[in-house]
Amino acid sequence: MDCIANISTPYGTGAISIVRMSGQDCLKIALNFFLSKNEKGEFLTNKNIIPRYMYLGELKGEHFREQCLMVYFKGPKSFTGEDMVEFQIHGGEFLTEEVLNECLKHGARLSENGEFSKRAFLNGKFSLDQAEGIIDIIEATSRAEIKAGFELLNGELFKKIEIMQNSLTEILAKLEVTIDYPEYDDEKTELNEAKEVVQQVENNIFELLKNSEHGQVIKSGINVAIVGKPNVGKSSLLNAVLGSERAIVTDVAGTTRDTIKETILYNGVKINFIDTAGLRESGDKVEKIGIERTKETIKQSDIVVFLIDASEELNEEDFSIYKKIQELNPIVVLNKKDIKKIKKIPIIPNIEISSKTKEGISELIEEIYRRTIVEKIDSSTMILTNKRHIEALKEAKKQAEKTIKILDEASVDIAVFEIKKIWSLLGKITGVSENEKIIDEIFSRFCLGK
Ligand code: GDP
Numbered sequence: 035m036d037c038i039a040n041i042s043t044p045y046g047t048g049a050i051s052i053v054r055m056s057g058q059d060c061l062k063i064a065l066n067f068f069l070s071k072n073e074k075g076e077f078l079t080n081k082n083i084i085p086r087y088m089y090l091g092e093l094k095g096e097h098f099r100e101q102c103l104m105v106y107f108k109g110p111k112s113f114t115g116e117d118m119v120e121f122q123i124h125g126g127e128f129l130t131e132e133v134l135n136e137c138l139k140h141g142a143r144l145s146e147n148g149e150f151s152k153r154a155f156l157n158g159k160f161s162l163d164q165a166e167g168i169i170d171i172i173e174a175t176s177r178a179e180i181k182a183g184f185e186l187l188n189g190e191l192f193k194k195i196e197i198m199q200n201s202l203t204e205i206l207a208k209l210e211v212t213i214d215y216p217e218y219d220d221e222k223t224e225l226n227e228a229k230e231v232v233q234q235v236e237n238n239i240f241e242l243l244k245n246s247e248h249g250q251v252i253k254s255g256i257n258v259a260i261v262g263k264p265n266v267g268k269s270s271l272l273n274a275v276l277g278s279e280r281a282i283v284t285d286v287a288g289t290t291r292d293t294i295k296e297t298i299l300y301n302g303v304k305i306n307f308i309d310t311a312g313l314r315e316s317g318d319k320v321e322k323i324g325i326e327r328t329k330e331t332i333k334q335s336d337i338v339v340f341l342i343d344a345s346e347e348l349n350e351e352d353f354s355i356y357k358k359i360q361e362l363n364p365i366v367v368l369n370k371k372d373i374k375k376i377k378k379i380p381i382i383p384n385i386e387i388s389s390k391t392k393e394g395i396s397e398l399i400e401e402i403y404r405r406t407i408v409e410k411i412d413s414s415t416m417i418l419t420n421k422r423h424i425e426a427l428k429e430a431k432k433q434a435e436k437t438i439k440i441l442d443e444a445s446v447d448i449a450v451f452e453i454k455k456i457w458s459l460l461g462k463i464t465g466v467s468e469n470e471k472i473i474d475e476i477f478s479r480f481c482l483g484k
Contacts, residue, residue, distance in 0.1 A: 039142035040483035048125035056114040063140045064119040115157030162465030177302025178252045205231045229441040236434040249419035255304025262341030263351040267369040270389035272309045338364035345373040430459035
């Protein structure tokens with residue numbers, strides 16, 4: 035393919051910038067303005083250059099000179115699978131652009147978003163889901179996301195899809211034989227076997243989807259709604275958790291009118307604490323809006339922390355809030371344990387804390403993690419975080435279920451037709467059977483020079 039070029043490092047000033055090219059004649063283009071000598075003291079040419087060897091040399095641009103490093107990768111042993119050249123230069127914005135300009139001036143074309151990666155995909159370097167793993171790793175803001183992205187890049191999903199597709203291919207071949215040579219084969223036996231295979235595929239998809247509803251937790255973090263009547267210490271808890279005074283703390287009831295969200299990282303997972311406005315019945319217009327927001331926050335949260343105050347007897351307001359959230363199985367937290375303790379607590383707390391002294395805070399975080407991650411997510415199976423993969427798997431599962439139902443009565447022709455559909459739906463994930471539109475859509479999410 036034609037030679038493309040771009041800057042592969044972030045825009046701005048840094049220690050090093052990388053400009054790379056991929057495609058036909060990229061080495062020829064580079065040697066027009068990069069001068070270096072090999073170990074024998076001979077000038078570097080396309081004949082004597084050693085691939086994957088780093089050469090120190092001089093870049094001779096129209097308006098500049100620069101000492102830099104260059105590596106030549108001979109296809110297919112390169113990221114894109116094509117011939118590639120990579121310049122490592124001093125990381126100035128202007129200089130980097132000048133180097134790119136030299137590449138363009140000598141025949142390269144400016145690459146589009148993700149075009150390097152798209153070429154790698156088209157050359158079979160990785161599958162679509164693996165490419166998406168790269169995007170996930172780049173965009174990750176927590177260890178859990180990097181892990182999920184790496185699993186994709188490492189081909190964990192690809193391998194599972196491939197196994198399912200292979201078993202379908204095998205049975206399709208057998209069924210096709212019965213169509214071509216009906217006199218030799220027993221249709222019924224093959225159809226029974228097909229049913230078993232499709233059932234197995236359906237089970238495998240079920241296993242993969244098992245964790246999918248928790249994928250979002252890995253991506254956007256665990257959402258924790260902190261709920262309780264005014265003055266129980268919701269803002270203080272948020273501050274204690276963060277270790278910094280970022281929410282407004284005051285003695286006047288009803289000051290936390292809006293929701294405030296703050297995020298911490300725990301065991302590599304993001305936990306978003308959302309301080310709510312409370313659920314107190316109110317005539318105040320602004321407070322009413324806050325109450326609506328609280329209800330919305332609770333609806334969207336993965337877990338609710340219900341705060342009660344150890345320094346005073348529980349009252350109607352506590353009970354009325356508790357009634358509203360009871361069925362969500364909240365973590366009941368008794369705050370202000372540093373002050374005197376009330377004698378009778380009708381709502382039994384799970385944890386006792388003091389937002390003031392920070393006593394019990396780490397136990398609370400651990401409990402949140404235990405209830406949302408440890409108890410809900412099966413860590414022995416892969417966690418799918420990509421909506422496109424989940425949707426495609428759901429479609430494939432539906433098609434598998436439909437196929438199982440009709441296989442008892444179906445003709446071999448129909449069986450082949452329906453099983454091929456499952457195969458294609460699975461292929462959507464890896465790109466083995468996908469059309470260009472989806473492929474373009476995925477690679478356009480990459481940045482330039484990637
Ligand atoms: P909110 O209305 O539920 O957000 O409550 P605040 O966080 O604004 O706290 C109300 C009052 O209780 C403030 O004066 C806090 O300093 C105080 N407070 C909060 N948590 C504790 C605690 O654990 N111990 C003590 N002694 N005071 C606390």
